[in-house]
Amino acid sequence: MLNPLLHTNLSASADRYPENVAFRFAETELKYSELDRRTNQLARQLQQCNVEKGDRVGIYLDRSLETAVAVYGILKAGAAYVPIDPLSPVSRIGTILESCDISCIVSAPSKLAFMMRSAESFPSLKYVLGCSPVDKSDFTDPERIQFISWSEIFNSDDSPHCATGIKSDDLAYIMFTSGSTGSPKGIMHTHDSGHAYARITVDTYSISPSDRVGNHAPLHFDISTLGYLAVPLAGATTIIIPEPHTRMPASMTKLAQDEKFTIWYSVPFALIQVLTRGVLDERDLSSLRWILYGGDPFSPRQIRELMDYWPQAQFANLYGPAEVNQCTLYLVPDSLKGTEESIPIGDVWAETEALIVDTNNTPVEIDEVGELLIHTPTMMKGYWNRSDLNSRCFYQRPSDTKIFFRTGDLASRDHVNLMHYHGRMDRLVKVRGNRVELDEVEAAILTHNEVEEAAAYILDSGTEHERLELALLLDAKSDDKEESFRHYVGERLPKYAVPDQIVFLDQFPRTTSGKIDRRKLTELRVQNLQIDKVQG
């Protein structure tokens, strides 16, 4: 039997549950039968735009129903989808389009002005689907890009349509994430790895057609694969949480109540907001049966408080870098006191093997810390066009030639076989759940000719006030203000990687070898801030 493809999962659910709602957004929804037909239409249109099997197609969309149409339409056309963060600066989007040789983007009318304004920065772009200008006279080269509106696409033939010859090890999607050298790196997933993730997820959480899954993450964030890839395999409903709700915890919990979420999956930051400002005393969220969180450590005290609000729900810590989707699971026991030091990342989930090794790739003893290596069918194929990284990020075990991904995370295993997380080997951090390479932030500002040295670091980690700060040592001649440096970085990094605060120092604390002592610097900044608070 042939291995399943991600879009055949959708078509199978459309056959079995045509009237079930696949995706909901605000007051609108798409049933499985509708989503299946609309993706036929988009796939056909993409092929008319010369998209061929193996090509990459960009998705430049805010949270909306169209994101689901785009994902599955692109897959049916035999291409790989590349989600683009709508808050990314033009230069970063240009880098992604160019590196993936993207000629076609799926978008929406709200993005038309941006597309018109930025088209000249995207030389490879030939087709923009989902929006269409009335007047192209502003374009210097009006013929280069062709626009096709959604109404045109949705008025076309909707009979089954799919590219021929798609294989399960073909690329399905590429997710771009922070890269330490300053250019984003693309994580390549295939139909095989995406489907394995979807299948194990549906089994692990027993997702059934009656489940209603709250999708908190935007499409370019790997946590969204549960809502976009796993839920459609089960024939259940994904509720895309609109952007404004994610900013307003009281509105978000109202939505969760009205939509009767049965499964919640987000980074801890979103749950901390729900706990502190989501007016949980006034909300009936008894429909929730799973609270899944991942991407960051979560304080046991706050989990305990949430568990007291939702005693019927099973809380679980999910661990796994985007390169392997998910790989471990820890079911938080009802007996959690809240005074524990931390929550374990648990044991591997199905079909997965973990190794914790020292620098010689030798497995470490119980309770010893080493690098966590993961072998799993949900693992990526590699980084897009980065043979330098691909030669380093995998380990092949000599005894059985099994391939493991080097997570770069430090972990230990205790005597009851639970694994614990001990931070990173490098300078990758999470800012409110988003992956940020501190080296990339520093590299971005160091291109500014008035900046002599820079250090980026996290303050108040793991709290509601977690933030990214950048300390600068400037050229003596500089009289620029914080705003102009922030603007400079904002043109080069995605919004979540732009520092929340920029401070100017006369000198940095140094290590004995003269390097910036970042640990000392962070301590000093914490003390300074406390002084500020007292004075303020």
Place this chain on the structure above:
Amino acid sequence: MKQKLVTFIQSELLNDQQSITAEEDLLISGLIDSIGVMRLVGFIEKNLETTIPPKDVTLENFGNVNTIVSYLDSEIATI
């Protein structure tokens, strides 16, 4: 108050990179993020020497500057 809010949002939350109107939706397309919402609420509380309960920080009340002002007019007596 309306002008104060517009000025605060432009200078403190948008770093003077963008100007807004009182009708403009503050929450679409990531104009203001979750931290920004918290700072905005803090600014109002400090200025009016009042407390805004979390249950009132909703899309309906905080969608744009006009809705914030009418919420404050009707709910916060000190304005």
